[in-house]
Every structure is written in structure tokens, then in C-alpha cells.
Amino acid sequence: ETGVTQTPRHLVMGMTNKKSLKCEQHLGHNAMYWYKQSAKKPLELMFVYSLEERVENNSVPSRFSPECPNSSHLFLHLHTLQPEDSALYLCASSQDQASGLYEQYFGPGTRLTVT
Amino acid sequence: GENVEQHPSTLSVQEGDSAVIKCTYSDSASNYFPWYKQELGKGPQLIIDIRSNVGEKKDQRIAVTLNKTAKHFSLHITETQPEDSAVYFCAASRPDKLIFGTGTRLQVFP
Numbered sequence: 463e464t465g466v467t468q469t470p471r472h473l474v475m476g477m478t479n480k481k482s483l484k485c486e487q488h489l490g491h492n493a494m495y496w497y498k499q500s501a502k503k504p505l506e507l508m509f510v511y512s513l514e515e516r517v518e519n520n521s522v523p524s525r526f527s528p529e530c531p532n533s534s535h536l537f538l539h540l541h542t543l544q545p546e547d548s549a550l551y552l553c554a555s556s557q558d559q560a561s562g563l564y565e566q567y568f569g570p571g572t573r574l575t576v577t
Numbered sequence: 578g579e580n581v582e583q584h585p586s587t588l589s590v591q592e593g594d595s596a597v598i599k600c601t602y603s604d605s606a607s608n609y610f611p612w613y614k615q616e617l618g619k620g621p622q623l624i625i626d627i628r629s630n631v632g633e634k635k636d637q638r639i640a641v642t643l644n645k646t647a648k649h650f651s652l653h654i655t656e657t658q659p660e661d662s663a664v665y666f667c668a669a670s671r672p673d674k675l676i677f678g679t680g681t682r683l684q685v686f687p
Contacts, residue, residue, distance in 0.1 A: 504677040505677040510673070565626065566611075570620045
């Protein structure tokens, strides 16, 4: 049990659908992250939130929209996705946003398939 | 640019043998180097990490070594067991994020 949960675990959606991924951390951390994991590629950092404020957006297309209503919850809203967006989406949290100093803990991920 | 190179991409060993995975980083300012293990259907799990003020760290069968001059660090697993089979990722820190390697798929055969 990592203390970071994600729902749903699997999601299949069409290109015109709108869906949301949810992440919750039970570790009392102040920072939360969204990563995209594709086959044979390094983990790609998408968004970083620190104390509910977005501090990084790595040139992610606008069809991905994050939301952080409080320090324990993180959402990723999806709309008009492309097949190449199919991947494992991982949520992580750390004690502080300075991840160079604090360990990141990952959730189990949401396997997204865009048809 | 910022990147972390990881080798090998796949590694097969017999149970009881040792396994070594190597990573090279480019940013000399990096000072934190974690290793993650990802099993099938799960997220990455932190298994060991090392900071730049030490050269080696051990935790039972797992050890990590760091050579800051050469900018490379390695994961060593001794007496491997089938449950060590997984994908292993290294990472190096920047002030605001971690840069990950591409992963090594380790298979331990009984």
C-alpha cells in the first residue's frame, strides 16, 4: 500500500468523450504530480501542484486539464483525446514540491486506451 | 539537455546470481538519485535512494553506488530471487523535478 490511490484503474474512451482521472493521497504530502508512462520511453512529467497551486506544466496539450481542489486530491480531466494519448497515467506525491530533496510515492496508475 | 541514460534495457539472470543496472546523468547539479521498481500492473515503488554526499548505500540485498565525478550511479542486487523480476527505473534530481531513465526489465529465472 503506497498511500496513493487512483481511479479508475482502466479506462477506454472514444476521441469525442470527456472523462476524468482521480488521484488521492493519504500521506499528508504537499505536492502532487501527473506523469505519463508510454512503452520504451522515460516517465514524462505532465503537471506539478504544490499546496494546490500549479507550479509546472510541461507543454502538455490543452486536451489534458488538471485540477487540484485540495492537497489530498488531484484530477486529470480529459477531452477530445488522440490515440497516441493511450498510456499509463501515474499520479505521485511528495512531502514538498522540491522533488530533488523529497521522495515521490506513486499510485498504481490508470491504463488509458483511446479508440 | 537534461537526460538520464540507463543500461541495459533488458537483463536476464539465474536465481542466486547478481544483477547490475547502470545509469548516467548529465546535470552536474543533481544531488538525489532514487531507484524505483515497477511490477506488472502496479506503479513504481521506491526501493532505495542515495544522495550526493555519500558514495554507497546498502539495504539488505540491494545496494546503490554513486560516482559524482563520472556522473554515473548503479543498482546492485545480490542473490536474486524470482520476485525481483520487474522493471527498474533510475532517476536523477533537478531543483524542481526528477528525470527518469528508460527502465531495465529484469527477469530472474528459477
